[in-house]
Amino acid sequence: MDFSWTDEQRDFRSQVRSFIDEHWRGGASEAESRYERVQAYQKRLAEHGWLTMAWPPAYGGRGATHFEQLIFAEESAHASAPTGGQGADRVGPTLIIHGTEEQKQEHLPKIANAEVNWCQGYSEPGSGSDLASLQTRAVRDGDDFVINGQKIWTSGAQNADWIHVLTRTDPDAPKHRGISYFMLRMDTPGISLRPIVQLHDAAGFNETFFEDVRVPAKNMIGEENRGWYVSTTTLDFERSGIHRIAAANPPYQRLLRHAQQPDSAGEGRRVVDNPVHRLSLGDTATEVAIGELLGYRVTWMQSRGLVPNMESSMSKMFGSETQQRLARRGVNMLGLAGQLRPGNERAPLGGEFASYYMSSVSLTIAAGTSEIQRNIIATRGLGLPRG
Numbered sequence: 491m492d493f494s495w496t497d498e499q500r501d502f503r504s505q506v507r508s509f510i511d512e513h514w515r516g517g518a519s520e521a522e523s524r525y526e527r528v529q530a531y532q533k534r535l536a537e538h539g540w541l542t543m544a545w546p547p548a549y550g551g552r553g554a555t556h557f558e559q560l561i562f563a564e565e566s567a568h569a570s571a572p573t574g575g576q577g578a579d580r581v582g583p584t585l586i587i588h589g590t591e592e593q594k595q596e597h598l599p600k601i602a603n604a605e606v607n608w609c610q611g612y613s614e615p616g617s618g619s620d621l622a623s624l625q626t627r628a629v630r631d632g633d634d635f636v637i638n639g640q641k642i643w644t645s646g647a648q649n650a651d652w653i654h655v656l657t658r659t660d661p662d663a664p665k666h667r668g669i670s671y672f673m674l675r676m677d678t679p680g681i682s683l684r685p686i687v688q689l690h691d692a693a694g695f696n697e698t699f700f701e702d703v704r705v706p707a708k709n710m711i712g713e714e715n716r717g718w719y720v721s722t723t724t725l726d727f728e729r730s731g732i733h734r735i736a737a738a739n740p741p742y743q744r745l746l747r748h749a750q751q752p753d754s755a756g757e758g759r760r761v762v763d764n765p766v767h768r769l770s771l772g773d774t775a776t777e778v779a780i781g782e783l784l785g786y787r788v789t790w791m792q793s794r795g796l797v798p799n800m801e802s803s804m805s806k807m808f809g810s811e812t813q814q815r816l817a818r819r820g821v822n823m824l825g826l827a828g829q830l831r832p833g834n835e836r837a838p839l840g841g842e843f844a845s846y847y848m849s850s851v852s853l854t855i856a857a858g859t860s861e862i863q864r865n866i867i868a869t870r871g872l873g874l875p876r877g
């Protein structure tokens with residue numbers, strides 16, 4: 491077992507850092523919204539061949555190794571810089587495995603060139619964890635299918651050009667065997683959105699409604715009624731990845747630095763003078779290190795042609811829960827002022843931890859809840875009984 495990086499991997503990491511410094515940290519313009527900034531940066535990534543670096547060259551990738559992709563994702567998360575988005579990270583890889591040649595030729599170059607945004611129409615008001623119970627109907631009509639139903643929690647639908655959607659095509663079959671998977675343009679007549687405004691006033695989620703929406707049958711990914719098995723590939727891509735645990739590192743490092751500085755309002759005391767907080771920081775250091783190793787194991791398996799399943803769930807669950815524990819510990823360490831939000835001049839660390847505490851709640855829900863990940867580990871991983 492060798493835990494060290496090769497010289498080439500170290501070189502690649504410094505190239506990624508320089509790129510991020512120049513184009514993400516240094517490339518911001520005051521006039522741009524976050525969305526515009528992400529779009530512009532993704533264009534730069536595409537020009538550099540890094541948006542879809544691990545794809546085969548025939549489809550717009552560089553055939554990069556799994557570990558190069560991991561290094562890129564890790565450095566991006568350390569800098570809070572965006573990577574590929576849904577097209578590059580989920581839809582494209584799914585099409586490479588399950589798409590027809592025509593679908594690949596149509597969609598992959600546009601994704602690789604950062605020309606299109608995708609959103610994901612899986613969850614419904616009555617089907618989240620039990621996704622296979624979904625009710626949105628697609629009925630064959632000539633060369634088309636006609637879709638009626640509703641999706642919910644569709645992240646980024648307001649800016650998306652395309653949506654990948656799970657529908658029920660055979661209501662009489664057992665629930666996993668009557669599902670088909672489609673790609674639709676968001677401007678198709680009959681699709682409408684209603685934004686879901688969150689507690690902090692942002693509206694990144696949507697309800698998505700389908701009323702007699704026609705989609706050509708050629709836009710189906712995989713076979714009719716076998717869409718569930720294609721969607722598990724998409725979910726595996728969504729759940730695996732080093733970014734969740736890597737995203738814990740920057741707030742952890744900032745908290746660690748802050749905790750060692752004398753507090754001017756507190757007679758020079760430091761957070762680390764409190765033994766409880768000291769131990770908490772030790773716990774977080776350990777958890778971040780374990781989380782990294784779980785993420786590296788997923789990548790190592792992929793690099794050997796193995797298919798991580800329980801291992802992706804472990805990494806996803808542990809990464810999300812480590813972030814939540816860090817956010818909770820940070821708010822506790824920073825005392826009452828730790829609850830102050832960004833914009834308040836008395837907020838320690840610019841109010842970062844108050845925001846982090848709230849936003850981290852969703853981490854153990856998105857991409858499958860922690861309970862669902864534990865179920866996968868217990869049943870598919872350990873072979874324990876279902877139900």
Ligand SMILES: Cc1cc2nc3c(=O)[nH]c(=O)nc-3n(C[C@H](O)[C@H](O)[C@H](O)COP(=O)(O)OP(=O)(O)OC[C@H]3O[C@@H](n4cnc5c(N)ncnc54)[C@H](O)[C@@H]3O)c2cc1C
Binds near residue numbers: 609617618620643
């Ligand atoms: C930030 C974020 C972004 C999202 N983006 C999208 C998106 O773009 N597209 C999309 O389609 N969806 C999206 N979702 C939805 C997400 O996939 C669902 O919220 C998630 O699958 C849980 O479903 P639910 O909310 O219906 O909760 P439910 O399934 O109703 O679960 C409620 C609670 O019951 C528990 N539970 C349910 N079943 C079991 C079981 N068998 N064993 C033990 N416990 C169980 C759950 O763990 C949870 O605690 C997003 C969610 C979040 C938070």
